[in-house]
Amino acid sequence: MPTARELMTNDVTCIGAQDDLKTAARRMAELGVGSLPICGTDSRLKGMLTDRDIVVRVLAEGRDPGSVTAGELAQGEAVTIGADDDAAEILRTMAKHKVRRLPVVDGHDLVGIVAVADVARSLPEQPVGDLIEAISEHH
Known part of the structure; x- marks a missing residue:
């Protein structure tokens, strides 16, 4: 089974x-993405920022997006996956936390992002279908 390191961007x-x-919204538009990892001055992951958050x-x-910082929206510790965790663990983590993207860390370093x-x-269709169903459920 492939690992996060093999699947990630x-x-x-x-x-x-x-x-x-x-600035965050402009960067998302330039990159054509809907989320960005939030990194502190120490280059450590502080959270994830989505276009929906904004x-x-x-x-x-x-509120004025020019006066709110990305760090203000970082909520606690980001849900991450280890670079050597396998696809089954990625699916479990995404389903448990109802997220579609996970930052991939190696030690304390952000090394990539893995998306649904x-x-x-x-992977075969069934586990992916189960994941989509799990992350799409309403509370």
């Missing part, structure tokens, strides 16, 4: 915890 761009959300937690509340699509390309 290793060209990862972080948004700095001190960067404002206008819309729901900032714009919908009438990455896992789907490498």
Whole structure:
């Protein structure tokens, strides 16, 4: 079974915890992505920022995205997967936490991102179908 290291996208761009959300939104648009890892000045992962976070937690509340930092939206410890964890563990972690993307860490270093699509390309249909169902369930 493939590991996260074999499935991940290793060209990862972080948004700095001190960067404002206008900068984050521009970077997402430039990269064509819907989420970015939030990294501190120590290059450690602080969380994940999604386009939905910007819309729901900032714009919908009438806050100025130019004055809110990515770090303000980082909620506790980010859910991650180890670089050597296998696809089954990736699926379990995604389902448990209802996420579609996981930062991949090697020790304390962010080395990539693994997405549902990455896992789907490498596995039979049934486990992937079960995952999509699990992360799509409402609380």
